Amino acid sequence: MLAIHAGRGPSAAVGILQKFAGDNPNLSAEVEDAILFLSASHSRVPLDTVREFVAYEGPNTGMGRLVHGLLELYRFKPAAALEAVDGVGDDDTFSHLRPFIRSFALFAAGRVEESLVLALDWRTEARKNLDQFGVITSSYVAAQGLLYRGHFEEAEYLMSSVFAMGRPGFVVDSLYDAMLRLAGLRHATTAMLPALSIAAQARTEVADVGPLPGIGKGAYELVAHNSTQPSAFDRKATKLIRRQLKSGYVLEAMMTALLCTCLCPGRPVLDLLQKILRESGLTVHDQLLAIASAVVEGDHKLLGLLLKHYEPDVDTYQVGMLLRGALKRHVIDGDATAADAMAQASSVFAVRFPSANEQLSYNSFRTTPLTEREIEVAILAGHHTNVEIAEQLGISARTVENHISNALRKSGATSRTSLFMLVGNSLSPR
Numbered sequence: 001m002l003a004i005h006a007g008r009g010p011s012a013a014v015g016i017l018q019k020f021a022g023d024n025p026n027l028s029a030e031v032e033d034a035i036l037f038l039s040a041s042h043s044r045v046p047l048d049t050v051r052e053f054v055a056y057e058g059p060n061t062g063m064g065r066l067v068h069g070l071l072e073l074y075r076f077k078p079a080a081a082l083e084a085v086d087g088v089g090d091d092d093t094f095s096h097l098r099p100f101i102r103s104f105a106l107f108a109a110g111r112v113e114e115s116l117v118l119a120l121d122w123r124t125e126a127r128k129n130l131d132q133f134g135v136i137t138s139s140y141v142a143a144q145g146l147l148y149r150g151h152f153e154e155a156e157y158l159m160s161s162v163f164a165m166g167r168p169g170f171v172v173d174s175l176y177d178a179m180l181r182l183a184g185l186r187h188a189t190t191a192m193l194p195a196l197s198i199a200a201q202a203r204t205e206v207a208d209v210g211p212l213p214g215i216g217k218g219a220y221e222l223v224a225h226n227s228t229q230p231s232a233f234d235r236k237a238t239k240l241i242r243r244q245l246k247s248g249y250v251l252e253a254m255m256t257a258l259l260c261t262c263l264c265p266g267r268p269v270l271d272l273l274q275k276i277l278r279e280s281g282l283t284v285h286d287q288l289l290a291i292a293s294a295v296v297e298g299d300h301k302l303l304g305l306l307l308k309h310y311e312p313d314v315d316t317y318q319v320g321m322l323l324r325g326a327l328k329r330h331v332i333d334g335d336a337t338a339a340d341a342m343a344q345a346s347s348v349f350a351v352r353f354p355s356a357n358e359q360l361s362y363n364s365f366r367t368t369p370l371t372e373r374e375i376e377v378a379i380l381a382g383h384h385t386n387v388e389i390a391e392q393l394g395i396s397a398r399t400v401e402n403h404i405s406n407a408l409r410k411s412g413a414t415s416r417t418s419l420f421m422l423v424g425n426s427l428s429p430r
Contacts, residue, residue, distance in 0.1 A: 045248025076250035110284030178214030188224035343418035382420025
């Protein structure tokens with residue numbers, strides 16, 4: 001692992017292990033497991049599953065099962081991953097790998113609450129034991145669950161305690177960097193980027209794709225440096241997801257496709273997401289897929305019915321993000337009718353499922369940013385009259401009218417409601 005961290009690559013690591021096996025033939029099964037683990041984690045997941053594992057059914061079932069479970073997690077087969085690590089595993093060579101696989105497999109299966117409970121309990125125990133390795137690995141899983149639910153403040157508080165410990169050793173450095181990028185994702189989707197994002201502290205000399213969400217830098221770079229043209233975003237996202245799939249990192253590809261679909265819903269990425277979920281056999285995201293399809297097809301009648309009959313599930317936060325993302329995409333594309341329809345749908349959904357959590361949002365203001373006053377007025381315009389806004393801000397109603405007019409012109413929004421929905425979550429988090 002140190003050889004890989006030092007930039008010598010997976011082949012150098014394999015060479016070291018092969019030499020070790022030559023010197024210690026009695027440990028050849030463990031070495032084969034280790035080679036598979038390092039190769040899959042830092043290069044690509046092998047397509048041939050016949051070898052998985054001689055050790056899996058042999059005497060070294062602990063190590064074999066753990067590596068098998070990890071590869072199934074990479075491939076986005078959470079049920080198989082959970083089956084592989086079923087049991088206590090008191091004799092595990094790497095004691096933290098079993099709870100990591102189990103908790104993240106629960107997350108991948110859409111059982112986010114169970115994943116959070118397991119990860120947070122594990123984190124509490126690790127902190128009590130002054131176990132840095134356990135704190136980092138459990139925090140990574142917990143942060144994924146909190147962010148998926150839109151609990152940014154809680155996730156950032158949890159991750160900040162990890163960052164306060166300082167950069168760890170090379171064994172879990174990739175998870176540490178992943179959390180830096182996760183913490184920076186919230187800022188990356190805002191209109192007014194901070195002068196320095198915490199994500200800048202993550203190592204840049206890593207691949208764009210990785211075995212788990214956030215470990216590869218590609219998804220973060222895509223969102224943080226996106227083009228204002230949705231079609232260009234579609235092309236870049238599709239290219240990245242296909243590279244992730246080619247490496248066998250199906251879980252990372254699914255999470256990237258899901259995020260990109262919700263930020264800026266488009267047909268190419270949605271097709272990939274549907275294909276991944278269909279092949280996985282996972283149905284937990286079916287409501288989201290149906291809504292996303294109606295959004296992409298522009299079938300507002302069907303969308304209205306789907307939203308009317310929507311039952312809260314694991315993707316409730318993502319549905320809200322999806323509707324706002326579609327609104328922004330229509331504004332950028334200049335489709336005023338579709339933008340107003342989407343603003344109405346998003347507003348109705350927000351009323352039915354009110355949330356204190358801000359929505360991540362595809363950024364559409366970086367080339368023509370609104371002034372701070374225009375953004376302030378635009379946010380108030382969703383629920384207040386010009387006179388009320390004027391009284392609240394201590395300016396004249398005519399000035400308010402001018403600010404709204406300028407904001408409409410700059411943003412491309414066609415109504416006060418769509419302006420409010422477009423701008424409401426574009427402020428940098430404070």
